[in-house]
Amino acid sequence: MQLRGICGRRSCTRLGLAAATLALLGSGDAEAADRAPVAVETAVLGYSEPSRVQVLEGVISARSEIREGRVLHGRLVFDVLTGASANGAVPSRSVQTFTRPSGESRYQVAPGDTPLDDGFSDRRFAADLGYDLPLDRCTQLSVGAQGSVETDYLSLGIHASLSRDFFERNTTLGLGVSVNRDRVSPLGGIPTPFAPLPTTTRPRSEDDEGGGLNKTVIDLSAGITQVLGRNTLLRVNYAFDHASGYMTDPYNVISVVAAPSSVAPGTVSDTLHESRPDSRTQHAIYTELKRALGANVADLSYRYAANDWGVHSQTVELRYRQYFGPTFYLQPHGRYYHQTAAGFYSRFLIDASPLPQNASADYRLAEMETSTAGLEVGHELSNGRWMSFAVEYYRQFGIGGPQAAFGALEGLDLYPEVSALTARVGFSGEW
């Protein structure tokens, strides 16, 4: 048996001996040796924005070492989404009527209310299959493929990553690449940028089903994981993300309002489809420090991200797992996020002014802060199998843009806060 391997400057002889010992110990249990255990992790999440979107999402993930060092892993995700979603238009002093994206029906919004499309409904099914294999004692290759299907969206992709241990596995360097090819096929077809929203309904035609455009997303990442001591790990990642193709939200609209100098300033005169650039490049730095404090564990992370749409964001997140005995823990979780607005974000357009190259009133592209506060409870059932339950409160606030209300818009809530409550039940263990 070859026990010697090199992970950096020093030999991995001791690791090799440890592996051999484990293998010999394992061979005593013939049944266990015949069938590798399957590690299963599953969770169900409910997400609710009052008067808006409701989401139910389920995930099951499994992994098993099918041969020495070779691991097969897969994941299935299913989610159902219903409710009302902000369509981007501004509230108005009078009743507003919008045609749904399908073109088949219309909905009305009361004076002063944020326009929400209440016919929002979709289902998504996603799957991911991967295979990890060691290239030598210190290098591991992982390859895989993923796919996702929705009523109006199809995504197929492949991913690969390479990691290598150095300095007796105190340092790990990793490189990763992922390529996705997406197909966007919105209900009612692809809208023309800045085209007025139809004011009359029409029956669905076969032409609506054939319309679709593509999007390509390439992710590259490089990272280092460093052992800082017997109790502490540090991870630093750099991620590059480039998306090109159809990036516009086909269901989002933007209001055109009368100019401040007009007879009725601020009144809505038209509603147009939005338009976004056809590419986006993003850079992100992510750092994470994980430290055991006795039996308890603290996990602190920070991320800075910036993209060429003009959005800069910072995120800080903390999880602290406090054990009360070996089979029970509480884990508070907090997260704060801040982003600047995209350069083409605009709450509304001014009538008779030249159209910009791109414009979107999607509040997710506005300046915004978000915060998350949550608590997870975990309990070991038996044989290392754990069950957990978590509730979290998520809030989007400080939403804003460069434009101030005027005329008929004054006194209306152009940037309403959004809050959501999530509940999650999880289960993990080996079989």
Added chain:
Amino acid sequence: MKDGLRRWFRLRSNLCLWVIPLASLFGGCGHLARVDPWERDVLARTDMTLDSEGVDLELDDHLYFSREATAGGRSFGGGGCGCN
């Protein structure tokens, strides 16, 4: 007054956001020492594995991906969903 407090909080938050990880990084490097395989009792614990809460983190990341303008960095890349 409210805007002033918000600006102050944001400035303080931004400073904290930079200072905490950098202090962790450099403070941690002061203790940088090789940990031998037989000293990995703590690091070998499941709850000390990075991404040990894989499914939960993916659910969280998907939620943020669909609600915010930037995403990724940990391991989850963009794409694969029409939610944003």
